[in-house]
Amino acid sequence: MADNPANPWIHIGECPVCVNGLCRVRTCSANGQRHFFAMCDECEALWLTPSTQSPRTFADSSEPKCPICQQDLYGEQSHWSVIEELKSTDWMENAIFEFPVDIESPNHELHSESIAWDDVGQTTDLNSADLNAELRDLSGDDPRMNHDEPKPEC
């Protein structure tokens, strides 16, 4: 399973099916091309467009496949998206970025805000690499930032 860290959490909202999970954006690759979809990290509901209002499907419970390329949903080629991958896509504009920080941490006011791409772009005017660095800075020294538990419903 190639669920490597992806900070911050990138999602398109709360899952309307299980009403508990987050519809997190995933990146999958086939033939060198990336494609994106959202998946509830609790119930594995899937969206092909960055809106939970759009039609949804469900991953096969026994053999879950990418809804686009039909490769293994949790295979090496698939992982929770990182910001750089989403640049210049609809997903970037519609996704919500949240840091996995404790609200009791001293910096939580800074971190716990959901950040929309528009906000980030307008206020920082950074390229994607700088943006990632900026977002990492925002996360402070919280060691957990390097251990995002992409495993659903952490």
Add this chain to the structure above:
Amino acid sequence: MPSQRTSSKPLQQIPTKWAVAIVAALICYTLLQPVLNRQFGWHLPALAGEKTDDVTVENESDNRSRPAEDEKGFDTAPESQVKSQSGESAANTPASVPPTNSQPTAAAAKAATSKAQTSPEQKANSNLRYGILQETAPDDFLSPAGLRYTRGGPEGHRLLHIERHLKDDPTRPGSHGVFDGDMTQVVRWLDEAYELAKRGAKGTAKHDEGDGRTRYEASFSKPIGYVGGRDGKRDNNPDARKVRIILEGNKVITAFPIK
């Protein structure tokens, strides 16, 4: 006196080397008898002082009937569920896996040959995951109420996914239901909730989500956990008195406590 002499005569007539050989043979038999019985399933008679082994076997045979009794409990699952179960599991079950109903028999046979080393309690627990889940195929568990826990999800198994709800993650955006207790308790709660929701009992709800998915909810009279995650923490981790179960047919996709 003559009679005493007569009775001691045969012993005196045995050559010393034969006496030593007989004693050695008896010692060897004493040592090997339980091993041979255990290894090959033989029933070689025990010498004096070894009756405890027989008692153990009796106890074990008594306990061996427990899984069978549990199996009867599983038969109470709705027939449709049992049917869909065998059909669905076909894709992910190796061909060598024996049919569900033959497994207890095979297990009992295996137990009969490898007894005496495991206590009856250990044996019962090893047959049932979390005390109530029968493994009907590799990594495929069936609860008494008919819920199936199979491979799947990012963790690799639905039970592992549910285990994540035994612990809070206060950094997680949104909420994260956290069960009180351990998995042994949780699987019982889920069974209880499923039974209630299937019957449409008061305090339960059932939503058809399409594509064979169903969302069940059931209320409990006491808290079964609390709401964690960042939202839960912000609200001082309120009690969770309901459980929500997402099913595909009777296969558990996820389950967690909610407010």
